Structure formats: structure tokens, C-alpha cells
Amino acid sequence: MDRQEFLAKFGIGIAAICAGCTFASCGSTVKDDDPTPDDGTGSNPPAGALVSADLSSELRNVGESKVANGIIIVRLASGNAPESFTAVQVACTHQGVAINYNNAQGRFVCPAHGSQFNTTGDVLAGPATSALKKYTINVNGSTLSVSS
Numbered sequence: 090m091d092r093q094e095f096l097a098k099f100g101i102g103i104a105a106i107c108a109g110c111t112f113a114s115c116g117s118t119v120k121d122d123d124p125t126p127d128d129g130t131g132s133n134p135p136a137g138a139l140v141s142a143d144l145s146s147e148l149r150n151v152g153e154s155k156v157a158n159g160i161i162i163v164r165l166a167s168g169n170a171p172e173s174f175t176a177v178q179v180a181c182t183h184q185g186v187a188i189n190y191n192n193a194q195g196r197f198v199c200p201a202h203g204s205q206f207n208t209t210g211d212v213l214a215g216p217a218t219s220a221l222k223k224y225t226i227n228v229n230g231s232t233l234s235v236s237s
């Protein structure tokens with residue numbers, strides 16, 4: 090087999106493999122026509138928001154929380170002003186365990202090793218030494234949205 094014959098046979102083989110890849114796997118990707126991110130709870134937050142909540146059915150009582158997309162949102166007070174809520178990262182800054190909101194104490198508590206954080210994410214008790222990331226809350230009608 091000379092060089093030209095080899096390239097002709099080999100080239101056709103590669104083309105067939107690539108065509109198979111294109112049609113079998115590369116071409117079979119599912120296209121998401123909805124560019125709006127899913128917050129992991131089955132609802133789509135408004136554009137630019139990381140998480141949203143429908144205040145007509147969620148977070149109705151002081152102390153209630155919602156966790157989605159790595160963020161915990163808590164209602165701290167009545168009314169639907171943004172100041173009535175807080176949103177911080179749900180992963181403890183010590184070793185990443187999901188924190189809970191303790192309404193009686195008005196603080197976040199990590200069940201793993203007991204770290205505590207205030208409602209703006211600052212450390213109240215270790216072993217965690219870093220604050221939780223705090224997010225911005227906006228309320229439009231009955232839709233609460235969280236952004237970075």
C-alpha cells in the first residue's frame with residue numbers, strides 16, 4: 090500500500106467515525122430553548138436572579154426558610170419588604186455542611202460542629218472563622234428574588 094492509498098483508506102475511515110460521532114452523540118444533545126435558569130425547585134427565577142420565592146405560598150411565617158441553589162432564604166419579619174428577609178449561602182464555611190435557621194435564637198446554626206452565624210452571615214461562634222456569603226433580596230409584588 091503506497092502513501093496515497095493509505096491516506097485514502099484511512100481518511101475515509103476517520104470521516105466515517107467523525108460523521109458517526111456527529112450524528113450519534115454530538116448531534117443528539119438536548120437543546121434547552123428556555124435560557125432562564127432553574128433554581129432547583131422547579132420554578133424559574135426572574136432574569137438575573139439566583140433563586141426566587143412566591144411569597145403568596147412560600148415564606149409566609151416568620152422563621153420559615155427555603156433552600157435552593159445553595160442559598161437559604163429566611164423570613165425574619167412580617168411584611169414583604171426586602172428587609173423582612175435574609176439570604177445567605179447554605180454551606181457552612183467550616184466544612185460545608187448545610188446550616189439551619191434557628192428562629193428562637195435568631196441565628197443560623199450548623200448541625201455538624203455547632204458554628205453559629207447571625208442573620209447577615211457573620212460568625213457568632215466557631216469553629217467556622219469566615220462569614221457566610223450574603224445575597225441581595227428584591228421583592229416585586231409577591232415575587233422575592235435573590236441575586237449576588
Ligand code: FES
Nearest residue numbers: 181183184199202
Ligand atoms: S461544618 Fe459547620 S461547624 Fe463544621
